[in-house]
Structures are given as C-alpha cells and as structure tokens.
Amino acid sequence: MHWIALQWSLDAQAEAGAATAAADAMPTPEALGWWALRYTPHVCWLDEALMLEVSACERLWGGRSSLMRQLLNENPVPATAVLRGAQGATSLEALARLRLFVREEKRPPEIPAGLPLDTLSAAREHLDALARLGCRSWGEVAALPRGGLSRRFGAELRAALDIAWGLRPESHAWLTLPDVFEQKLELPALAETAPELMWSANRLLSALQIWLRARQRGARALELEWTLDLKRFNGVNLPPTQQIAVRTAEPTQDLAHLRRLLSEKLALATLAAPASWLKLRSLETDPWAGASTSFLPEDNRKGDKLHEMVERLSVRLGAMQVLVPRARADHRAEHTQAWQPALRTVQPDQPAPSKARRETQAEASQPDAIYPPWLLPQPLLLEMDGERPCYGGPLSKLIGPQRIEAGWWGGKEDGGQPAMRDYYVAESPEAGLLWIFRERPLARFSAGEVRWYLQGFYA
Template sequence: MHWIALRWSLESGSPEEAQPLPTPEALGWWALQYTPHVAWQDEALMLEVSACERLWGGRSSLMRQLAHENPAPGAVMRGAQGATSLIALARLRLFERNESRPKDIPAGLPLDTLSAAREHLDLLARLGCRTWGDVAALPRGGLTRRFGAALREALDVAWGLRPESHHWLTLPDVFEQKLELPALAETAPELMWSANRLLTALQFWLRARQRGARALELQWTLDLKRFNGVNLPPHQQVTVRTAEPTQDMAHLRRLLSEKLALTTLAAPASWLRLRTLETDPWAGASTSFLPEDNRKGDKLHEMVERLSVRLGPQQVVVPVSRADHRPERKQAWRPALQKDTALPGTRKEAKETAKAKAAASQPDALYPPWLLPEPLLLEMDGERPCYRGALSKLIGPQRVEAGWWGGKEDGGQPAMRDYYVAESPEAGLVWIFRERPSAGFSPGEVRWYLQGFYA
C-alpha cells in the first residue's frame, strides 16, 4: 500500500483577489482521474496509489503531475506520502509545520500528529509518551481500558497490523451541489462569486463523466418568508441552456452573469444550489494543424447563446426546414435555444428529415431569393395577370400539389398551383402562381398570386 495526502491553503493576498477553493467533493472528483481509491480523512484528501502509480511513471512522476495539475490555482497544494494513510497524514502535518521527519517511522512520529491521540495528549504526556512508539509500547489491555479502542486500532493501522477502512468517493449520476453563502446576497450579481465554486465542481464532474452540459439551473434560497406584506416563495432560480454540449466554464460563467444581471432578488439569499438539467456525451474538442482553422474569438453558437440570454429567447431565432412543398411553409423560425421536439434517432425524426430534404431539393425549381410573407392576389387584364403592368410568363409551369393531408391547423387549404417566372415592366422578374380550377372554386374563375421577387 502507498498513500498520498494532499491539502490546500489559500495564499496570502488582498481579499478582492482571493479565489474561492473548490468544494471538497470537487477536489475528490479531480483526484479520481489518478486513482479510483480517494477518500477524505480529517483535513486531507487521501489517495491510495499502489495499484496505479506505474501508469504515471512512478511515485515521483505522479507527485509532479499532481502539483502541475493543481485544481485550485489560487491556493498552495501540499502533499506527503506514506505506507499507510495515517503515516502520510502525519508527515503532511509535519511538512506544514516545517518540521523534519524522524528517522524511525512510524515510531518516531510526534504524538500530536495522530488524530486518535489528540484528545488524550495531556494524560499521555504525564505518562511520558511523546511519540507513536511510546504509546504503542504500553500494554494493549491497559491502553484500551484507559483510552478506548480507537487509539489502539489507529496504532495497529499505522503499523499495518489491521486493514484500513475508508468511505471511497464516487461520482454521482447527476450533478447537484449546494453551499451556504459567506454573507447574505442582496442583489443577483453578488451570487456569482459563490457560483464560481459550483462551476468549478461542475467542470470536474463533467470531465470525469465525459459529459457536456446542455442545461443548468442555478437556484438560491430566500432568507425571508414575507417582504412588504407579500408571501415569498422559498426559492428563486435561473436556467441556462446551450445549443451544443460544452465543458467551457468561461462560457457558462458569462451566460450565468448575463442571466443574473437581468434578475431581481425578491429577498436576500442565503444558500446557492447548482444542478444539471441536461447533459450529452462529450466527444472532445476538435483541433487542426492549419492556422486558419484555429481562429481566435467566440464561436457562433456561443454568441447566439449570449444574445439569447441578454435580449430574450424570442428575439434570437434560427430558420428550421419543414417537410412541405408550399414555399411559404418550407421554412419556419424558432428561438435559437429551443430544443427540437423530435427525439434524435427516432423514426419520426428520420421521416421528417427525409421529407424536408425532398421538399427542398427540386432541380427544376427556380426559387426567388425574396418571398412575400403572404401571396398577393393580382389584378387581371383580361387573361393576363398584372403587377405594375401586364406580366409576361417566361418559365413554367412548375406544378405543386401539397397540403392535402391537413386542415386549417396545418396551414389552411390544400395548395394546387402552377408556378411561373414572369417579367414585370417596372418590377423586373417576379415569381407568380395560378391556382388550378380544381382547388375549390368555379372552373371559370382563375386567380393569380405574386409570391416572390428576383434580384
């Protein structure tokens, strides 16, 4: 067995520059990438690495790797090693006190470095015990009767006479962490300082689970039940959604900041909770050796997400193809962060995608770059439609029959049309169509509509 004990302490500096330490759970999740045997023991994080140290090039190489990948850049990480967890922890305590280690380990270790002996230090000192070896030399029966079984068991573990028992850390299936704010938050932006600790923990969880965040909920507990005579809910929350799975905490931090900047607290907040609503498998970030593929700046979807948060989800929309041959219904607009209703991989989605592609790919169609929101009924000059003068048909007809499968809830009456590219004396090239007589009106009536313009 071989153990490594780690502990973090904040560097001295101005409080404004101090960065919060990750939560204890987050530090444990970070350590799980090096060994599956991780546990908290008193003030230190313990790693049992005997079965995996060769994968990291040996103990010295592993210690350098741990120091290089310090999960808390604003804190000092100290570490020590030992054959048992108690020895590693004792050596860490000596290192923090700038004391040299004794030659005889564990017998020569100072007694105050053993947690099980701390409540008995005064009595043991009167008995002349200063080190672990002094206490271990006392009669077993008398030591157990006088000081309890915990001290004797701890000494047996230190000498390897008894197996160690720990509550090993594991990764939860869903991320959810809660922490108490250092002071009551009066405004929503004040929550970001503590939210950074939760985001750091989220990053460790996502990396360990190989997942990317799609939706997060930040919730805070209100410290008052009533304010100005109005009953208050126990919690408030904001939700952040992304178009693609992400492990980029800087991007999530900006989205949360934008959300909180538009939020008003109903009362001071005392607790904060962050949890994942949706996650997807993480495929990793793709890179390229070509310099033009590694451009600086934000990605397009990240900018869209920030604008959606800042301006409102209904103000930033994207086009969506529809499985319909009617030009006015081939494309719709939806909020950029709205999730598709069809589940990926289902037959329904595959069928709708195929229909949309078939409706959009017609080689004989010359669609104009500009469509009117609604077709415009044209006046007639005898048998010729008019728009800023009589129109001359140039190309056509292109026949469309669609919409027969639905009613008004699916876009109105069926469309039975013949499309033409025509020329107007003043407007130039236009796109018109004629409703066929079988479309629901008398055979003698012919109606022409303008639907688009060509540049």
C-alpha cells in the same frame, strides 16, 4: 499499500483581492475528490487532507514520482491556492508527513516511530497526559503496555497505532462519482440581490466542470436554485425557493461560457427575499466528444463561437427577440419555414423525434433549386394584360410549370386553404427574373377567372 495525502491552502503572499477570488472559485471538497478519481478509484477524505491509495495503479502513471508530478501540475484550484502533498505506506503516515511538510519541519529518521505525537489525530486529545508520561512520538506510545493504553486512553488510539505499523487493515468510505450533478452550499452572507449569488455560484460551477470532465459529459441544461431566508414578506407568503434555468444549444464544458450565461440570467432575476443557500443541479447532459482542432489557421479563430453569442443574446434580450428559421414539411412557399426562439426551451424528459419525423424534417430542410432567394411573406396578386400577367410590364414565362397540391390536410390553423398552383420562372422588363404562380380551379372542368401571383424575386 501506498498513500498520497493532498491539501490545498491559499497563498499567504497573495494580495487580498486575489485570495478572496481564489476562495470563491475553490471547488467544493466533494468535487476535489471527483478530480482525484481520475488517477485512482480509492479516494477518501481524512481530516483536512484528500487521501489517494495508488498501489494498484501507480505503474500506469509511470511510477510514484511521475504520478506525484502530474497531481501537482494538474491542480484544479486557481493558481493562488497552493497544493501540498506527501506520501506514506499508510494513510496515517502520509497524513502525518503532510502535516510536517505544512509546518516546514524535517522528516524524522525513523518512520513511523519517530513521528511527533501531535501529527496523529487519535492522540491529539491526550497529548498533555501522554507528555506527562514522557511520550512525545508514535514509537514511545506504541511501546506502552497494550492493555493499560487501551483502558486509559481508549481503543481508538491503540487501533490507530496498529494501523500505522500495518498490524490492522484500514477501512475507509471511498468516494464515488454520482450519476447526476447536484451540489448545495451555504452562502457566507445573506444575498439580497440576484447578482450577489454569482460569488458563490462560481464554486458550484467549478465543481460542475470537474464532474463533467470525470463523466465525459457536456452540459445542456442547468438549474440554479436558492433558498429564501423568509417565509413571509410584506404580508405575502413566499415560496421556500426560487430558481432559474440555463440552456445551451450545444453540449459544453466551458466554464467561462456557463458563467457568462448564468450571470446574464441572474441580472434579470429578482429575489423575493434574501437568500441563504444555493444549489446547482444538472438537468440535461450529452456525451462529450471532446474538442477538435484544425491545422489550418483560419479554422482556429479566436473569440466566442456563434452559438455562444446567440445564447447570451437570447438570455439578455429575451428568447422571443432572437429567432431562427425552422424548415416545415409544406410545399407552399409561404409555409416552408417557421420562426422559433434560437434558445429552445426543450424539457429534458421530452422524447426525441421519431425516425419518420426526422426524415420529414430533413426533406423539408432541403430547398428546391428553383426557389428564389427572396420570398414575399404573402403572394402578391398581379394585374392582367389580357391573358398575360404584368409586373413592370408583361411577363414572359421561361421555366415551368412546377405543379403542387398542398395544404389539403388542414384548415386555417394549419396555414390556410389548400393550394393548387402552377409555378413559373418569368422575366419582367423592369424587375428581372420573378417567381410567379397561377391558381388552378378546384374543380377539374370549372371555368373561372385565372389569377396570377408574384411569390419571389431572383437576385
């Protein structure tokens, strides 16, 4: 068996502002355990230290020294927090050596017999009594009669010494990685405004990033919930909690982007009462394929990605203020697309579209080559010069007809009346190339007035 003990502490020489920021960004203890699961499946917390049992996997990391360097170099805590580590044959020995390292004391020549008694957790409540017996090290206590030691100081101290000398197996509650991220913490002080929640939300976001990397997932939807400290305010009953949801167009592990989205959302929120607890939960995640980069410099431009900017604007201005076109399976030109919010609020349990629906959407998203780049919102009725339509002069038909019959399946709620049209590319003496169509009568042999419409312009 071989154990590694790790402990994080804030840098005493750091400035007060930097130390406070580091404390706010410090991941939760559970999240630090998730980070350690990258190196070994046997991870647990023992008092103030995170313990890793690495005897079965240390060779995969190039040996003990190489593994220790990787742990120190890949510290998940901000730079102002110092990571200290120590090793030992048992968890108690590694923890004791870590405590000596933190106190800047030298390692005794004999391990574990020479270790100071105050580095053993099971002996701390009996230090005064053991000191009067002349015992100041692990070895001196272990030399006492077993029966008398257990009767006077309890079986826990004797069991700890047996573990330290390898006479009894260790038993620990190993950490596991949950399937869904959900972390809760108590605020250091009551938050009266929503932006104040970001100070504590940073810790939860740091834990979320560790969980996403360990699970190899990308976040698509998150929910931040806070507990209200009052049940009634100004004579109005209050709900126990309030929450906001944040969604992204693409899976992401970018902590800075999630922090900006959450900050924008909180800036628009209003707390019904002071908040005392904060909880972050993952609503939807997708498998993370990783980030791909290109050797071409123009493909690796600095700055925010387009979808990240659109998401921030949607949160800041409102979902209905930032719209994107969506193709529709309809051959009527004025109904081939619809506008929807760029940041879609799709529920995580909504089923995925069927294969037939995806194929229909794919066909609808492929515009016809004859379509002009500029379409009118509604067709414009053209004047007639005899039998020729006019727009800036009589029109000359160049290409056509392209015949469509669409809209027969619905009524006004589905886009209006059915359309029976013949489309042409025509040339105007003043306006250039136009896209026009002629309405065909609904009855095959009906003789009525032929009406021509202007649908779009060519550049």
